[in-house]
């Protein structure tokens with residue numbers, strides 16, 4: 001399974017494997033993989049300048065006191081042997097891995113307290129999975145003055161909270177992270193995921209010794225292919241599932257249009273709309289079947305209620321009517337605020353429910369904002385309300401009531417645009433209506449939405465929610481055909 005393991009789980013696996021190997025083997029495997037990754041990056045970096053990759057490049061290592069510094073110094077020794085000019089700075093006075101430092105000097109690298117002002121590649125070997133959040137002052141000072149063309153974090157960007165992905169103090173911002181054995185939660189959660197840059201995995205033989213259950217699961221295209229309900233020859237528009245959308249109002253008709261656009265892009269064959277923006281929906285989407293209220297709509301296999309419905313009596317009735325029914329439901333936007341005010345509506349609901357809060361909506365439901373441990377917060381809300389929770393962010397997380405947490409690998413800050421959540425909620429509803437369970441539908445919707453955002457914003461284009469909705473069919477096609485299945489591409 002694809003996932004991220006906690007530092008404690010990595011330690012346990014290491015402790016089991018280490019005695020079976022000659023001393024230092026794991027560190028040498030890590031250093032070899034790290035040096036090879038750096039060599040590839042230097043080759044790409046310098047190719048347009050007629051450079052020769054590693055030979056003649058300048059590499060600066062910021063070396064911390066532990067094994068993370070050891071990995072960096074051993075890798076730098078390999079680069080020095082291939083002709084790189086290597087300068088290593090111990091960031092905590094003389095506390096540095098002694099054997100690795102000796103290996104570097106033997107290979108021609110220099111240990112110094114005065115590195116050059118710039119380099120091709122800066123190797124962050126300050127702190128790894130043994131690090132507490134924050135950086136030593138000396139590291140902050142060096143990072144502030146060294147100009148590097150690329151920054152490569154060893155195992156994790158130093159300074160982040162490895163197990164939660166939070167960044168409560170100073171931390172390294174890397175272009176790439178080369179990690180060992182398995183990904184760690186900080187590569188896929190919270191602000192640390194942005195600081196990790198592109199993550200490269202080096203196999204050091206840990207996998208057979210790991211707990212089978214990761215701390216955080218990471219969706220990949222293959223999961224979506226496995227979960228997808230592909231229509232068969234006997235299917236018709238009803239058996240493919242009918243999605244119901246209770247969204248929009250006279251004040252916010254656009255929310256209805258966007259939610260319907262998300263639902264129409266999904267796998268269901270039929271979309272019903274219920275609400276006071278029916279005219280706008282009809283005008284835009286002839287295929288949607290419109291009624292004024294949830295009660296008047298025919299049967300659906302999943303409802304969305306909330307985007308743009310407001311907080312008046314008719315909005316409250318829509319939420320009550322949806323949750324009184326037997327169909328699974330997605331509760332979004334204004335409906336989340338109403339649930340926060342009238343929790344009893346949700347308490348009586350027996351159908352599976354997915355809540356899709358952003359941080360302020362989360363606070364209305366939980367009583368406090370998500371903590372820096374976003375995955376933990378989402379799991380706590382899911383457990384308390386016995387629902388699935390999709391907590392939005394540049395790295396969205398999905399948590400189930402049983403404590404399972406998924407990190408979405410495809411999101412990007414550009415998706416923080418008005419109406420983007422309406423499209424996501426519509427798509428999620430279509431996935432649930434097609435028969436996917438709530439957690440899988442939430443994971444799949446976040447993945448596809450992020451991927452569509454990537455397609456729409458290619459070349460750094462600015463995007464609107466309509467652009468994201470338009471890109472969904474292509475994103476879905478790419479994932480299902482197994483092509484360009486890279487997360488975030």
Ligand SMILES: NC(=O)C1=CN([C@@H]2O[C@H](COP(=O)(O)OP(=O)(O)OC[C@H]3O[C@@H](n4cnc5c(N)ncnc54)[C@H](OP(=O)(O)O)[C@@H]3O)[C@@H](O)[C@H]2O)[C@@H](O)CC1
Nearest residue numbers: 014026027030065066067068127128129130131132134155
């Ligand atoms: N596990 C594996 O399978 C493999 C692991 N490998 C590598 O080992 C790395 C883990 O190494 P590690 O255990 O030596 O810890 P690491 O992160 O280098 O530093 C701990 C030191 O930092 C200090 N310190 C902590 N926080 C601080 C702060 N905020 N500010 C200042 N100081 C701070 C702390 O000192 P303390 O203050 O606690 O006395 C301690 O001395 C791992 O990430 C990977 O790169 C690979 O070699 C191959 C296999």
Ligand SMILES: [K+]
Nearest residue numbers: 124127154158
């Ligand atoms: K590091």
